[in-house]
Amino acid sequence: xxxxxxxxxxxxxxxxxxxxxxxxxxxxxxxxxxxxxxxxxxxxxxxxxxxxxxxxxxxxxxxxxxxxxxxxxxxxxxxxxxxxxxxxxxxxxxxxxxxxxxxxxxxxxxxxxxxxxxxxxxxxxxxxxxxxxxxxxxxxxxxxxxxxxxxxxxxxxxxxxxxxxxxxxxxxxxxxxxxxxxxxxxxxxxxxxxxxxxxxxxxxxxxxxxxxxxxxxxxxxxxxxxxxxxxxxxxxxxxxxxxxxxxxxxxxxxxxxxxxxxxxxxxxxxxxxxxxxxxxxxxxxxxxx
Amino acid sequence: xxxxxxxxxxxxxxxxxxxxxxxxxxxxxxxxxxxxxxxxxxxxxxxxxxxxxxxxxxxxxxxxxxxxxxxxxxxxxxxxxxxxxxxxxxxxxxxxxxxxxxxxxxxxxxxxxxxxxxxxxxxxxxxxxxxxxxxxxxxxxxxxxxxxxxxxxxxxxxxxxxxxxxxx
Numbered sequence: 001x002x003x004x005x006x007x008x009x010x011x012x013x014x015x016x017x018x019x020x021x022x023x024x025x026x027x028x029x030x031x032x033x034x035x036x037x038x039x040x041x042x043x044x045x046x047x048x049x050x051x052x053x054x055x056x057x058x059x060x061x062x063x064x065x066x067x068x069x070x071x072x073x074x075x076x077x078x079x080x081x082x083x084x085x086x087x088x089x090x091x092x093x094x095x096x097x098x099x100x101x102x103x104x105x106x107x108x109x110x111x112x113x114x115x116x117x118x119x120x121x122x123x124x125x126x127x128x129x130x131x132x133x134x135x136x137x138x139x140x141x142x143x144x145x146x147x148x149x150x151x152x153x154x155x156x157x158x159x160x161x162x163x164x165x166x167x168x169x170x171x172x173x174x175x176x177x178x179x180x181x182x183x184x185x186x187x188x189x190x191x192x193x194x195x196x197x198x199x200x201x202x203x204x205x206x207x208x209x210x211x212x213x214x215x216x217x218x219x220x221x222x223x224x225x226x227x228x229x230x231x232x233x234x235x236x237x238x239x240x241x242x243x244x245x246x247x248x249x250x251x252x253x254x255x256x257x258x259x260x261x262x263x264x265x266x267x268x269x270x271x272x273x274x275x276x277x278x279x280x281x282x283x284x285x286x287x288x289x
Numbered sequence: 290x291x292x293x294x295x296x297x298x299x300x301x302x303x304x305x306x307x308x309x310x311x312x313x314x315x316x317x318x319x320x321x322x323x324x325x326x327x328x329x330x331x332x333x334x335x336x337x338x339x340x341x342x343x344x345x346x347x348x349x350x351x352x353x354x355x356x357x358x359x360x361x362x363x364x365x366x367x368x369x370x371x372x373x374x375x376x377x378x379x380x381x382x383x384x385x386x387x388x389x390x391x392x393x394x395x396x397x398x399x400x401x402x403x404x405x406x407x408x409x410x411x412x413x414x415x416x417x418x419x420x421x422x423x424x425x426x427x428x429x430x431x432x433x434x435x436x437x438x439x440x441x442x443x444x445x446x447x448x449x450x451x452x453x454x455x456x457x
Contacts, residue, residue, distance in 0.1 A: 023413075044308065044446060048409055051444065055411035068353060068360035068412045107357035108432060121323070125431040129356065157363060192363050192388035193410050244407055245389060245456055246446065277410065 005084065005288075007092035013285040014096025014149060015103060020283035021151045022070050022104045023063050025056040029253075032222035036195065036250045045248025049195070052243070052277050063104075066278045067193075070106040071153030073097050073134035076218050078142035078150070083288055085147070090137070093149065093287075098130035100151075105129045138211055147288035150218045153281040158196075161187040162273040164206050169268050176202070176268055177228060181235045183272050188251050189241050193276035195250045197222075198232060201271040203260040209271035212258040217280040220256030229255040243277070256280075292442070296346025297382045302402050307453045311406060312442040313383065317348040318425070321362050323433040325349070325372035328426075332379045340426055342437065345380035350408070350443075351387075354422055355432035358412040361387040364405065370394055377401035385445060389456035395449045405449035418443055 025033070033053045040046045059066045075093065079085055100106075110131030113123020126132075135154070142148055167179045180200055188196050197220070201212025225233070232255040242248030262268060293301055295315035305311065320328060331337045337344060351369050352359045364370060364386030373384050374397035384398070384405045398405055408415075421439040428434050448455045 044310075047310070047446075051409045051411050051414070055409070055414045058417070059413035062413060062416075064413050064416060065357045066413060067410050068355060068358045069362070070357045105356040107353065107355045109353075109355075124429070125433070127431060160363070190365075190388070192361075192365075244387060244409065246407065246448075247455075 005089065007088060010089070010287050011092045011096035011099065013287055014093050014151070015099040017149065017151045017283040017285035018073060018097055018100025018153075019063055019104050021153050021281045022065050022106065023059045024283065025060070026282070028222040030056065032253045036253060040248055040250050042242060042248035044246045045242045045250055048243035048246060049250060065104055065106070066281060067155060068107060069155045069157070070104055071155045071281060072132060073101070074152040074154050074214060075134055076138045076140065076150040076152070076214060078140055078148040080142040080144055080146035080288070082145065083147040094134070097134050101129040101132055106132055108132070138214060140215070145289065146286060149285045149287055151283050151285070152214065152217055155276055155279065157191055157193055158273050158276050158279060161191050162271070163187065164209055164269065164271040166267045167270050168266050170266070176270065177231060180270060180272060181232055184232065184236045184252070184274060185239045185241075187272065187274040188236060189239070189245065191274050191276060192245060194241060194245065195243050195253045195277055197253050197275040197279060198236070198255040199273040199275050199280070200232070200255060200257040201260065202258070202262070203269050203271070204263045206269055206271070208260055209269040212260045213271040213273050216256040216258035217275065217282060219258065220254070220280065222254045225254060226257065229257050232257070293383075295348055296343070297348070298346065299402055302382050302404055305404055305447050305450050307447050307450050307455045309447040311445050311447060313348060313385070313445060314441050314443070316437055316439050317350055317385070318342070319350045319352050319354050319359065319436040319438055321351050321353055321433060322366055322368040323430050324427050324435045325376070326368050328435060329372050329375045332375055337379065340435070342425065343380070344376070347381050348383040348385055349376060349381050350385040353432040354436040354438060358416045359419065359438070360410045360412040360415065361385065361408050363388040365390055373397065373405070377403035385443070390449055390454065395454050396452055398449055399452040404447055406445035407448040407455070408443060408445040415443065
């Protein structure tokens, strides 16, 4: 069935989505920044927020990277009723990612060599931006027809400060929320590139929690916040960390929380990523109608 | 806003305080985790002269230099923060990066009349303020080699000076 697909055109859509993800703030994120600038009273904090938004406008105009750490591509593929997902289609997505990394251009930070060399970085760096391989593909059902790809670019700073671990909930959701706030306050303080968007997944395993964290970024909307998300954001902002840690009330713009299925147990696995001031760097391509 | 151009004189650094906003122009050094320990080793070996740049009055920007541009990495990463004291002793006046430093590093900066400045990670804006770039040493490290770039009015906030930190 994929013989009928224009895989070249599909790869071009993926390429354009990756460039957009690495260079563009979505409208709701721009609005969140404008709101934060209006409400921030600390002059240094406001200057940082204004500079980040100005940077986003420049990056969008130039279609150039928002950040020199252009990120590792993470892909979420949503498959509709009869979408023909084949090996060749996955190859086309991979080709589109490579083309996008060259076009952005992404930072050439792929590490070469065998297992040991890739761990200690002794194999050298691939000079090709496309040498940065995407993370394993995440797949979920798209209600109705179509085939949709979300491209997210994950930077290194948030990865250093992210945490996936178990929380004993004591049959009280507030216990888990309190732990998330404690983790987030610590990680945002360490990050440097705040204001953050806190991406949180809660699942039954580390894999599931991390996949929920990624989906939370794909589904999140700065204008739509649940009571739990608002509480996490409000409490972390009370810590006076501020943009880039320079103090102020804007440490966190929003929280994107996704709670998956849970097991009959006293433990929940929580994945928290303090997404940096540019993240989620995300764009979406409609690969098939 | 105070304008500074490399090489930066001692009295200009002594006049700066935590929270001051500055702009930096001129040729500056760029390096991060992989290369800064090598530069420190050259200083200790007495071979830093081979770099071809006088470190006195210089700026070290904690960044890679790649086709994606430049932008600060966390200065409190072990291999970067541990370079700040010895490079200050060697004459570096401004360490440009992001993130809170440990108290002993803040004290070492003061001891050598050097400062730490925080620069927003605004790669797209910095690209328009970066005129030239060249590899100075360790080209095998690629984007993590020691680079020299020519910049025009890079914006920053003084994050540590005179034994004080903006993160206190």
